[in-house]
């Protein structure tokens with residue numbers, strides 16, 4: 001079936017199979033490769049996208065379900081060649097090593113800061129609880145999200 005959705009504000013139309021996941025369609029048909037495939041079964045958060053305003057594991061969404069959805073991926077963060085404050089904060093706080101998990105963390109962090117511009121440490125931990133990282137300490141990731149909140153507050 002042919003489905004339509006928007007990705008980072010651009011309208012897309014794509015032919016999908018009933019059993020394909022949104023993650024597969026993004027990566028293999030649209031070459032939107034920011035969302036990563038880690039576990040493939042909803043446990044690691046590497047495939048997180050913002051789906052109709054909420055962070056969701058795209059490996060758990062069947063592509064036909066995404067008809068009409070608004071999808072945001074890490075590719076949409078950079079504007080006019082300028083990094084988003086969340087990206088800047090992750091770099092400044094050394095909040096990644098291999099980077100495989102980072103697009104998912106950035107999406108969960110963005111969704112959090114959109115609904116709660118000044119989250120507590122506990123709220124950040126809760127919002128990132130579905131994202132796993134195997135090589136960076138979570139402390140630096142939490143600090144980066146706090147710093148991103150400050151930067152975004154300062155710029156608004």
Ligand code: FES
Pocket residue numbers: 036037038039040041042043044045046047048057058059060
């Ligand atoms: S690849 Fe989707 S949660 Fe791990």
Ligand code: FES
Pocket residue numbers: 095096097098099100101102132133134135136
């Ligand atoms: S930076 Fe390597 S898994 Fe998180």
